[in-house]
Amino acid sequence: MNPLPFPGMIGDRPGRIAVVMSNAIGDTLVLMVIVQNLLRNGIDVTVFGRPAHALRHWFPDVTIQPLPDEADLGATLAPYDNVLQMHRNQPMPRLTEAHPYVLDLDDVVFGDHPGCMAERFANFCRDELGLSHVGLHNGMTPPPALRHRQYIRRIAIHPEASTEDKRWFSRRFVKLAHDLRRRGYDVNFVIAPHERERWFDLERWGIPAPEFGNPHELACWLYESGWFIGNDSGVGHLASSLNIPTISLFRRRRVSERWRPAWGTVNVVLPWQWVPTARLKEKFWRQTLTCARVLSAFQRMVRDDGNTAERGSGRQ
Numbered sequence: 001m002n003p004l005p006f007p008g009m010i011g012d013r014p015g016r017i018a019v020v021m022s023n024a025i026g027d028t029l030v031l032m033v034i035v036q037n038l039l040r041n042g043i044d045v046t047v048f049g050r051p052a053h054a055l056r057h058w059f060p061d062v063t064i065q066p067l068p069d070e071a072d073l074g075a076t077l078a079p080y081d082n083v084l085q086m087h088r089n090q091p092m093p094r095l096t097e098a099h100p101y102v103l104d105l106d107d108v109v110f111g112d113h114p115g116c117m118a119e120r121f122a123n124f125c126r127d128e129l130g131l132s133h134v135g136l137h138n139g140m141t142p143p144p145a146l147r148h149r150q151y152i153r154r155i156a157i158h159p160e161a162s163t164e165d166k167r168w169f170s171r172r173f174v175k176l177a178h179d180l181r182r183r184g185y186d187v188n189f190v191i192a193p194h195e196r197e198r199w200f201d202l203e204r205w206g207i208p209a210p211e212f213g214n215p216h217e218l219a220c221w222l223y224e225s226g227w228f229i230g231n232d233s234g235v236g237h238l239a240s241s242l243n244i245p246t247i248s249l250f251r252r253r254r255v256s257e258r259w260r261p262a263w264g265t266v267n268v269v270l271p272w273q274w275v276p277t278a279r280l281k282e283k284f285w286r287q288t289l290t291c292a293r294v295l296s297a298f299q300r301m302v303r304d305d306g307n308t309a310e311r312g313s314g315r316q
Contacts, residue, residue, distance in 0.1 A: 002073055003180070006081070006101065006289055007082065007101040007103060011226070013227060014043060014046075014082050015047075015079065015080075015081025015082060016044045016079065016080045016081050017038060017043060017045050017046070017081070017082045017083070017084060018045075018046050018047075018048060018077050018080040018082070018099075019034070019035055019045060019046070019047045019048070019084045019085075020048050020083060020084070020091065020092055020284065021047055021049025021067070021084040021086070021091075021093045022051075022053065022086050022087065022090065022091060023090070024050070024234050025215060025237065026053045026166055026233065026234030026236070026237040026259075027086055027234070028051045028052050028055075029138055029140070029234070029237045029238060029241050030118045030138070030237065031050075031086050031105075031121065031122040031220050032047075032059065032123070032138035032139055033046055033118050033136060033137070034121050034125055034145070035062060036062075036137060036138055036139040037122065037129075037131055037133070037134050037135065038050050038053050038124040038133070039062070040131075040133045040134075040135065041132060041133055041171065044296075045062070045063070045212075046063045046064075046065060046080070047059075047062055047063065047064045047065070048064075048065050048076070048090075048259060049066075050066065050214055052064050053065065053066045053306050054141075054215040055216055055219060057143055057216060058140050058141060058142065058143070058210070058219060059141065061139060062139065067091060068107060068227050070092065070238055072100070073092060073094075073095070074098040077099045078099075080099070081101065082103060082108065083101065083102045083103070084102075084104075084105070085102065085103075085105070086104070086105050087105070087106060087109070088104040088106045089102065096128065096192050097206060101256060105124070106312070107119075108120050108121065109153065112221065115257075116258060116261075116262050117259060117260035117262070118263070119137055122134055122135065135203070136262060136263075137263075138243045138263070139154065140242065142242070143220070145178065146220055146269070147224060148224070149223075149225065149226050149292075150224040151186065151224055151225055151226060153186050154185070154187075154188065154224075154225045154226050154227070155180055155186065155187045155225070155226065155227045155228070156187050156188055156190050156222055156225045156227070156228045156229070156230075156235075156244075157173060157176070157177060157189050157190065157229045158189070158191075158233055158235040158236065159173040159186060159189060159199075159230070159231065159232060160191060160192065160195045160198075160233065161197045161231040161232060161233045162233065165251070165282070165289075166231050166232045166233065166251065167231055168231055168249050168286055170198070170199070172286075172290075173189075174205055175180070175291050176291050176294055176295065177189070177205075177207050179291065179295055180204075180295075180298070181226050184226075186210075187207065188210060189202060189223075190209070190222075190230070190235055192220065196209075209267045218238070219242065219280040222235075222238060223242045223244070225243065225244060226238075226244070226245075227246075227247075227302075228244045228245070228246045228300070229246075229247040229249075229294065229298065230246075230248065230249065231248070231249050232248060232249065232251075232255065232256070232259055234244050236248045237261045239261070239262050239266075239267050240261030240262065240263045241284040242264075243263065243264040243265075244263065245266075245301050246265065246267070247266075247268075247269055247297055247301065248261060248267070248269070249269050249289060250268055250270055251285035251289075252282065252285065253270055256268045265305070267300070267301050269293060269294050269295050270287075270289070271285040271287075271289040272288040272289075272293075274312070276304075
């Protein structure tokens, strides 16, 4: 396949590139695969984005700036020869009005391509951009003061998702938490401020839900946790990026093949597959994804984890 040049190529080089990141943590982390591959091939890249800027300490080799206001977009992007954005219409729906050379990745994201999103982006770098040195790593690097999986028996559960159709039953997350606590685990829910109104009974259920001021604080806490369980969400991609053994709950296999986290140990748990048709699978996936199924997957993951027997039972 012939390489697809950036629209603002200078000779055989794409010049300076600005990457406008999504407002979603998961999309930001997978798009960092492209950023790392561009940098690895000697290309000058600057990243603009809200979650990216909040996590800038985890990407020490990347220049990361806040997402500019739309009114300042043209002036901010003027020094760059090319601009790349994951989605055509967000976070900057009028990006093509602000810069003459914009490349979006809608075809890579929504087209009929193999692999999960991180793999698609790595393939895009190799096959379409013609980059020589291509990898799947997004470059996330922990601050040196942190200790990976220090609290080996701490489980982070993220019972939320960006849309309602991705959320498993809340009562099953609560039951799963109680089952894991009876097995001696320190179970915590990870819930953003805008999600907490759906979880007003957490205190009555006795499930702690620590508060984090920003994604950086969440990443620090996750990095020192032992395990992660959650819906298809950006927090799952964050745990995977931090090499925390991760269980991701998906409503359908085809969805999981595209959007599963790509790094470290990831176990995708699906509903029972005997339900016919995609429409019925979407409608009844919560009923057919049982606590026993998730707990069994977690127990297998613990059994296969090489660190568990060697690490202490730190709690926090």
